Amino acid sequence: MILKNCKYIVTQDKERRILEGYDIRIKGNLISEIGKDLSGDEEIDCSEKIVMPGLVNTHAHLGMHSLKGICDDETLFTWLDIVNKEEAKLTKEQVVKNTRDGALECIQSGTTCIYDSYMYGAERIKVFEDLGMRAFVSSTVQKIEDIMHVENMLKACTNGLVKPIIAGHSPYRCSKEVLEKITELSRKHDLIRRIHIAETKKERDDTLKERGLTSIKYLESFGFLGKRCLLVHSIWVDDEEVELMGKYGASVSHNPISNMKLASGSVAPVVKMIEKGVTVGLGTDSVVSNNNLDMFEELKVTALIHKHHWDDPKAMTYQMVLDMGTIMGAKALGLKDVGSIDFGMKADIITLDLNGMLPMNNVISNIVYCANGNNVVDSIIDGKIVMRERKVLI
């Protein structure tokens, strides 16, 4: 397959090159050549399109899709109460349907790789495999019995495109024993372990009171921190904790829209984290706290909130933001061959129309500050076309 006459290719390669008028050859599931005058059996005309790596969403709960908009503008306590009651009513069939509906919204808005956490892990793995979407799937663990899910999920993965993650809910819903078991199993199976951490001031204060340690130091105390560890939110962390996260090579999923919508009270210090060597990806969180799955919105709001928070327009640049939405997000999920358009990388590619992005004085600025999910025209995942001219082909 050839992506022909690409008006702009945003490579996200090491030099962050932007190429004009080039072709891309895809062979199997890989990018095999970037050059001029390439030809092949199947050609997609990209002469009026931006071609860029697909976006990576490092935190979603697609199983909640049918609950979009059921509870907005409520304080966290009321929100949790209402949402949890509605979740309790969801059947397995509804969760599977929701996951599929959510994944379709993701594909249509430019996400090619997602980390999705909810109930019924094995069944959801099948949804992503059927759609041909790159995905990491977890069933959130709260009790020791829940951990058995992991073995089922490992068995359910058949095509290499979908992999499990072992996910502890949080320090307030999981005992230390459960979190230790998660750490052990994650190491045994070489899987990513994840936790929602330091999302609210109350959570941080409670951990400090009950464990005598800040949130990240508590995780360190039983070996949770490490290269295969994904810390979701990480808002209420101090400089010492940021230092620790960097020392252990941990990753963070930053979800600014969800954090602002739920009024989590502060902003995760991701600029400091990146300086200290933490890998930071972006995530939408669920449709009850966002309420869409449009990663382009997440890019723009990330740039805006950090400029605002640090009172400095240079605090978060468009290039940093796009890195978090592509290569850094992929790296946070342990993928080294996803997130850029370069020789030998996996062919996870989207194309955008130029609606609202003219004039094109600065391609990456326009992607971050002007584009949205409805600009996405085509989507290729693992070398296969999953959407063409906005029509999902599955």
Place this chain on the structure above:
Amino acid sequence: MILKNCKYIVTQDKERRILEGYDIRIKGNLISEIGKDLSGDEEIDCSEKIVMPGLVNTHAHLGMHSLKGICDDETLFTWLDIVNKEEAKLTKEQVVKNTRDGALECIQSGTTCIYDSYMYGAERIKVFEDLGMRAFVSSTVQKIEDIMHVENMLKACTNGLVKPIIAGHSPYRCSKEVLEKITELSRKHDLIRRIHIAETKKERDDTLKERGLTSIKYLESFGFLGKRCLLVHSIWVDDEEVELMGKYGASVSHNPISNMKLASGSVAPVVKMIEKGVTVGLGTDSVVSNNNLDMFEELKVTALIHKHHWDDPKAMTYQMVLDMGTIMGAKALGLKDVGSIDFGMKADIITLDLNGMLPMNNVISNIVYCANGNNVVDSIIDGKIVMRERKVLI
């Protein structure tokens, strides 16, 4: 003309009703009937669409359209330096073309009424009249000689759809004498007078030092405040100033994306303003500080930043945000018959597809938290179709 079988009509009427399965009759430039089984010569099928009032953008500088993306992620001082140099190069022809390009982007993303400020007022009035877009136009005044523009602009208006505004730049670029003259002329011609005010801490501190008064008290001292006064930004104002703004019935244009992108340092206290009787509309500001003209993004970011700033998810609700983007914005520009779908109101209406907005548990929440400008399918301004199936007809 009949909008037929509307799936949802978001009326924004006094009861904020949402109607399902109704038709809307447009006669001349007015909404003449909302009912069932209406028929007419021209029918637009809305059975899979949300029908809502067009959005009102209370602050833009469309004349800068060709400068989109030329200067991002820079501190205000560098930004002003670069942008002003580029602006100095713009010819009259380029400003006219930019205004047209910008207005087309506005129409395509759901704005039906705009307040646009830049050079060459009379020429820009013609652009909006030719496009059939409802607009308020000003040529920014910095020196006494500039005020002559107003008479030319009044003469240039021919069809009632476009009206002038008298705009002083700011307290730091206009002398008190100039601002007094603006106040006088605005009263004489019954036109809105506008000023950029309290955008940065430095501006507030300088006014306090040089005039011995806070920004709004300074404006009050020579009679600038009043019902026909539009205060753009109004970020750095204290409770006493908010009280004054309400007392005089002033209006505010709130531009959160521009304020965050330029790191203006705080958030305009618009919730307090509304409580005190100030009319608050939303605006995108220019494509050099946003960088698109998508009012749907402005809706969502307004909701997010106020929840975040006040640490309270209830601080800014989706209904308040939609009000500011429609009826309150229209009122801020002095329009009482624009901004809602109701008998006798001007027919300024847009339709949206449901992309990214399913399931539809809450229509207004989905408009604010899930939609973007690319969802807009049709646009009707003053009873005339200006866009149909995303094709601008002019």
